[in-house]
Amino acid sequence: MSAIEILGLEKTYKVGFWVKRPKRALHPLHLTVEDGEVFGFLGPNGAGKTTTLKLLMGLVFPTAGSARILGKVWTDPEVKALIGFLPEQPYFYDHLTAHELLNYYAQLSGVPAKDRSRRVESTLQRVGLKDVQGVQLRKFSKGMLQRVGIAQAILHDPKLVFFDEPMSGLDPMGRREVRDLMEQLKHEGKTVFFSTHILSDAEALCDRVAVINKGELRGIGAVADLTSSVQGKVEVIWHGSQVPASMKALGTDCHVTGDTVRTIIKENQIDAAIDALRREHLRLIAITPVRTSLEAYFVEKLQHAETTAGTTA
Amino acid sequence: MNARILHIASNTFREAVRDRVLYNLIAFALLLSGAAILVGQISIDIERLVVINLGLTAVSLFGIVIAIFIGIGLVSKEIEKRTLYTVLSRPVRRWEFIVGKFFGLSGTLVVNTFFMAIGVFAALFYVSHKFVRADVLVLVALYFIVLEFLIICSLALLFSSFSSPLLSAVFAFSLFVIGSFAEDLRGFAGMAHGFTRWLASGAAYLVPNFSAFNVISSIAHEQPVAAQLILHNTLYALFYAAMAVSGAVLIFENRNLK
Secondary structure, three states, rough: OOHHHHHHEEEEEOOOOOOOEEEEEEEEEEEEOOOOOOOEEEEOOOOOHHHHHHHOOOOOOOOOOOOOEEEOOHHHHHHHHHHHEEEEOOOOOOEEEEHHHOOOOOOOOOOHHHHHHHHHHHHHOOOOHHHHOEEEEEHHOOOHHHHHHHHHHHHHOOOOEEEEEEOOOOHHHHHHHHHHHHHHHOOOOOEEEEEEOOHHHHHHOOOEEEEOOOOOOEEEEEEEHHHOOOOOOOEEEEEEEOHHHHHEEEEEEEEEEEOEEEEEEEHHHHHHHHHHHHHHOOOOOOOOOEOOHHHHHHHHHHHHHHHHHHHHH | OOOOOOOOOHHHHHHHHHHOOOOHHHHHHHHHHHHHHHHHHHOOOOOHHHHHHHHHHHHHHHHHHHHHHHHHOOOHHHHOHHHHHHHHHHOOOOOHHHHHHHHHHHHHHHHHHHHHHHHHHHHHHHHOOOOHHHHHHHHHHHHHHHHHHHHHHHHHHHHHHOHHHHHHHHHHHHHHHHOOOOOHHHHHHHHHHHHHHHHHHHHHHHHHOHHHHHHHHHHHOOOOOOOHHHHHHHHHHHHHHHHHHHHHHHHHOOOOOO
16 A cells, blocks of 8 residues: 555645736646655755645645545545644744643644653653753744654654655754654654755655656656666776876876876776776776766756756747 | 544633733733722712723723734634644644634633633722622623623634734724624614615624623613523524634635645
């Protein structure tokens, strides 16, 4: 069973004060997220990531299409008990303490009264807020509020967690902690769907990613495939400051940095390169496949979309 | 009552209390006691009448201001601050949220009124040095004031479900003022002709008839309140509030939370 099946969800808003013009926030979206996956939903600001999440949460209503979450129709109230949601830049009731807030959310999520207090405290411990559980939220920093947001999303032990820009507003340590937490969730068998425009986070965490821009899905795939050595090239690094003529003959540019030289050659030139270095008695340091970064994939998808749009226009 | 509604109501109540709204009660009680002492010194034989008029009018106005002040932000502030997102992404139906908010605010106002009533009775005791049988009538007036609050609360919630806090405040306060003159409006409708009559009658029956709830003056003169009026006002307030809350639910159920 897929954790999420999005079946052509689309959203068009009416904008304008007097004359209402349609503005499409999301083109028909088809997407499947498998059970137990960490799925990254990537896109620049205003791409339609938050709109998609709001549609799935039932906060906005789709113009067309539907979705299934954990095998149930996404509007089924029972689904909500099985999912957790962290909105972008969350804000909570100022005058409640972290403990009171989580207790309130536990009540709304249907956590049994006998388990509530234990669950609240263990969640606060998990996100590192146990020591400040009695402090009112208006005294919390942005990073602490983000942790509260994460705590409320995982409090009721959901099977599927949606995070909208979970690293937003966090310092490097905070980002690291959230990444660790997401890895823990994955190990616990949870499905995590998170939107971000920070590609390094997605590359480090996700099994699969989808790229969305201007409300349209531009690409989807497994991170391992997208970042594999699809270019058929390797990077060769050796010790020294000279470039042998036989290396130059391979037709590549060599870059000298201090006492190391670096070049990129085709995979079928590896033997020739090793022979050339051996002949010149130069010490080989490394030969590594050139991997396409997620960033390169992301940029390519966005540029492709721009080109297509330009051609169409 | 549905448990989720109860939780939302108690959270709304707690928010209102923590928002220091109820602190005004202490100020009110002190003010009223001070006013009673002053009135006791300057009025002869009509101290009770003045204290009842002054006290109950103050309870009513303070409560109306609090009802509007909190009510207008109940939904719009939650949307604006996005606190609603984490509530509605749980197994909470939209109608439960609205009804919970209504009960939470109503509860706040009932507690509010209870404390303010203590201030009124304290002032009465100060000027008369005793309680008399007619003081029971003050409780009827307070009950009517609470019914008024229920209506205002539901209206503030209705406006808050589709409008900004500022506009909601303007709408709710305007309806309170117009509603206070509903009897006059009905009288005008009776005298008008044609389209004006139709329009005035429509408006007169649509706005809440707050003038029927205002028994302060007659109670100050120790005139009894008919049981029929108590029943009528109770049913009217419950019906009106239910209609306004249903309207809020209807709007909110179809609203995109952008």
